[in-house]
Amino acid sequence: MAKKQDNTIRWDTFSEGLWRENPVFVMLLGMCPVLAVTNSAINALAMGVATTFVLLASGTLISLLRHSIPKQVRIATYIVIIATFVTIVDYAIQAISLDLYNALGAFIQLIVANCMILGRAEAYSSRNPPLKSIVNATGMGLGFTLALLCLGVVREILGAGSLFGIDLFGPRFEPWVVMVLPAGGFLVLGAWLLLFEWFKQRKSETELDPATES
Amino acid sequence: MSTPEAQVVQPSTPAGPMIRTLMGIAMLSGFLVVLTYQLTKPIIAENQRRAIEAAVFQVIPGAVSRRDFLVTESGVVAVTEDTPKEGTLVYAGYDQQGKLKGVAAKAGAQGYADMIHLLYGYDPICQCIRGIKVLKLAETPGLGDKIITDANFVANFDALEAKLNASGESLANEIVTVKHGTKKHPWEIDAISGATISAKAVGKALNQSAKHLLPRLMPGIDELSKTPPQTNEAEPENGADL
Numbered sequence: 001m002a003k004k005q006d007n008t009i010r011w012d013t014f015s016e017g018l019w020r021e022n023p024v025f026v027m028l029l030g031m032c033p034v035l036a037v038t039n040s041a042i043n044a045l046a047m048g049v050a051t052t053f054v055l056l057a058s059g060t061l062i063s064l065l066r067h068s069i070p071k072q073v074r075i076a077t078y079i080v081i082i083a084t085f086v087t088i089v090d091y092a093i094q095a096i097s098l099d100l101y102n103a104l105g106a107f108i109q110l111i112v113a114n115c116m117i118l119g120r121a122e123a124y125s126s127r128n129p130p131l132k133s134i135v136n137a138t139g140m141g142l143g144f145t146l147a148l149l150c151l152g153v154v155r156e157i158l159g160a161g162s163l164f165g166i167d168l169f170g171p172r173f174e175p176w177v178v179m180v181l182p183a184g185g186f187l188v189l190g191a192w193l194l195l196f197e198w199f200k201q202r203k204s205e206t207e208l209d210p211a212t213e214s
Numbered sequence: 215m216s217t218p219e220a221q222v223v224q225p226s227t228p229a230g231p232m233i234r235t236l237m238g239i240a241m242l243s244g245f246l247v248v249l250t251y252q253l254t255k256p257i258i259a260e261n262q263r264r265a266i267e268a269a270v271f272q273v274i275p276g277a278v279s280r281r282d283f284l285v286t287e288s289g290v291v292a293v294t295e296d297t298p299k300e301g302t303l304v305y306a307g308y309d310q311q312g313k314l315k316g317v318a319a320k321a322g323a324q325g326y327a328d329m330i331h332l333l334y335g336y337d338p339i340c341q342c343i344r345g346i347k348v349l350k351l352a353e354t355p356g357l358g359d360k361i362i363t364d365a366n367f368v369a370n371f372d373a374l375e376a377k378l379n380a381s382g383e384s385l386a387n388e389i390v391t392v393k394h395g396t397k398k399h400p401w402e403i404d405a406i407s408g409a410t411i412s413a414k415a416v417g418k419a420l421n422q423s424a425k426h427l428l429p430r431l432m433p434g435i436d437e438l439s440k441t442p443p444q445t446n447e448a449e450p451e452n453g454a455d456l
Contacts, residue, residue, distance in 0.1 A: 092250070105353075
């Protein structure tokens with residue numbers, strides 16, 4: 001990327017957010033909502049969709065305006081743009097379902113402070129044309145949602161014995177309450193990271209020569 | 215990642231473009247927020263109205279229609295368009311025959327994260343609270359929100375005593391939240407282990423509201439029974455689509 005920028009959109013542009021640069025499992029960005037609202041699958045899904053929308057909308061706008069934003073005020077501009085879309089999402093969720101709005105609590109407004117969104121704005125949207133940014137942001141958003149779901153599903157099954165509110169094990173199941181508590185978030189996240197690392201290592205071991213580092 | 219060339223020191227930008235950019239973005243942002251606010255306002259208001267309505271019928275068992283009253287220092291008045299907005303708003307619930315089934319009122323207290331707002335239904339015949347419904351809370355998901363989901367906790371409000379004392383000026387027994395498993399009296403609320411602060415907040419909210427409201431409401435309770443309910447029970451469900 002040192003000389004002329006490569007503006008072609010490849011499968012990679014989309015898929016890096018899903019796997020290779022997954023915002024949660026690889027880059028460890030936006031941990032606050034990841035740990036806080038993933039105590040049930042539906043909360044995780046709603047949070048993921050809301051974040052994806054903000055990521056997509058702010059990424060598009062920032063990419064469109066990238067030549068006209070002076071470097072000195074870029075962070076302020078990005079934050080204003082992100083905050084605008086978060087406010088829109090906030091109203092939209094209130095209009096769609098008050099119950100969902102209550103379940104997500106303050107974490108909708110806190111999307112503003114999600115470092116993944118600002119990070120992508122700074123590292124990607126501000127340097128790439130709109131279409132490429134949109135494709136990449138979609139991938140990143142999906143990767144983020146998927147990661148949230150990974151946590152939400154496991155925590156809901158273990159911690160409440162249900163999935164998307166549907167009871168799985170019947171009344172005799174003793175829920176593993178710690179899983180829906182904050183500590184459970186850390187435990188499940190740790191387990192997923194372990195799994196991801198293991199996969200990555202195994203892949204690099206089989207693909208490359210034995211001499212692999214990192 | 216790459217080391218971008220863009221970050222190489224540039225000649226300093228004059229203030230003009232910076233101010234223009236920030237102003238432009240701020241105006242665009244303001245426009246978008248106002249637009250969304252205007253578009254969603256009626257839907258959100260309708261959602262909230264419907265939530266209140268559903269909650270009123272939920273906390274007053276057997277109610278099918280409602281009428282709003284204001285409880286003021288001087289007495290109880292029905293809410294019409296020209297009544298002053300002073301006093302406590304209560305919702306009276308009636309059954310099919312137009313008989314008063316109970317009165318719902320709002321209460322609130324500081325919970326763990328933020329204020330917990332709830333609606334409770336008061337039955338003037340048994341002088342007890344028949345049900346609560348949390349309207350708004352920001353408690354920790356999975357912990358504080360057990361005040362909604364915990365069946366044992368909700369069972370506290372099948373008939374929570376809230377009798378006035380002999381002089382009618384205050385409650386005979388204050389509503390208190392007690393440690394889980396130690397509930398002895400009908401005016402005590404059995405807390406939830408793991409969500410004590412939220413459970414206590416519910417007790418505090420109910421106690422404060424009942425203490426303030428009931429001495430003013432009960433003398434005028436006949437006013438509520440006299441007035442026939444509005445015929446607003448079967449409102450068409452107009453789908454609030456976005």
